[in-house]
Amino acid sequence: xxxxxxxxxxxxxxxxxxxxxxxxxxxxxxxxxxxxxxxxxxxxxxxxxxxxxxxxxxxxxxxxxxxxxxxxxxxxxxxxxxxxxxxxxxxxxxxxxxxxxxxxxxxxxxxxxxxxx
Amino acid sequence: xxxxxxxxxxxxxxxxxxxxxxxxxxxxxxxxxxxxxxxxxxxxxxxxxxxxxxxxxxxxxxxxxxxxxxxxxxxxxxxxxxxxxxxxxxxxxxxxxxxxxxxxxxxxxxxxxx
Numbered sequence: 001x002x003x004x005x006x007x008x009x010x011x012x013x014x015x016x017x018x019x020x021x022x023x024x025x026x027x028x029x030x031x032x033x034x035x036x037x038x039x040x041x042x043x044x045x046x047x048x049x050x051x052x053x054x055x056x057x058x059x060x061x062x063x064x065x066x067x068x069x070x071x072x073x074x075x076x077x078x079x080x081x082x083x084x085x086x087x088x089x090x091x092x093x094x095x096x097x098x099x100x101x102x103x104x105x106x107x108x109x110x111x112x113x114x115x116x117x
Numbered sequence: 118x119x120x121x122x123x124x125x126x127x128x129x130x131x132x133x134x135x136x137x138x139x140x141x142x143x144x145x146x147x148x149x150x151x152x153x154x155x156x157x158x159x160x161x162x163x164x165x166x167x168x169x170x171x172x173x174x175x176x177x178x179x180x181x182x183x184x185x186x187x188x189x190x191x192x193x194x195x196x197x198x199x200x201x202x203x204x205x206x207x208x209x210x211x212x213x214x215x216x217x218x219x220x221x222x223x224x225x226x227x228x229x230x231x
Binding site: 031040041042043044045048050058090094096103104105106107108109110111 | 125148149151159161166168209217218219221222
């Protein structure tokens with residue numbers, strides 16, 4: 001039972017480098033999300049994909065791009081990394097419970113710890 | 118005012134006592150409410166969900182929802198050292214409808230002392 005798998009688990013980048021964080025889920029969930037978590041800031045939504053083929057901005061999208069490659073995979077790309085993007089990144093997925101779109105508990109991957117020097 | 122607000126803690130609780138965590142939210146039309154537990158260095162783990170006013174019990178956990186007062190709480194009975202973690206409140210805010218976006222509070226850190 002893999003659930004939500006994120007790769008890599010750790011990464012160190014230099015300012016200006018690019019990188020793609022990978023996320024895959026095997027629960028046949030429709031929706032997928034990318035969050036960042038910083039001390040004292042809680043979880044903040046970067047981008048989300050309500051269904052295959054759609055993506056939308058969240059609370060803090062600047063400096064990021066996403067691709068919903070298929071129903072299973074949702075990647076997050078940093079085109080030109082900045083020290084302010086040092087954070088822990090979580091991917092999550094969800095599916096409506098009892099056909100209620102507002103009733104979608106999210107299930108999280110183990111996170112990627114990203115440091116940008 | 119933050120959209121979902123929690124006391125950051127730490128909430129220090131003796132082993133065996135009841136830990137009481139509160140969360141308030143800004144949007145009266147919100148429908149779905151979730152509690153997540155996050156151990157240090159780990160990912161959030163769903164422990165409770167609640168959708169209707171009143172209490173919902175699951176083992177040692179009880180979630181309480183009062184939509185009129187716009188708060189949701191979590192009680193942890195017979196607290197154990199293994200309950201020491203940060204507890205995140207998450208709300209599906211109607212104002213941010215797209216049906217499936219959650220807004221998280223900053224979390225309450227709980228310390229259970231033996």
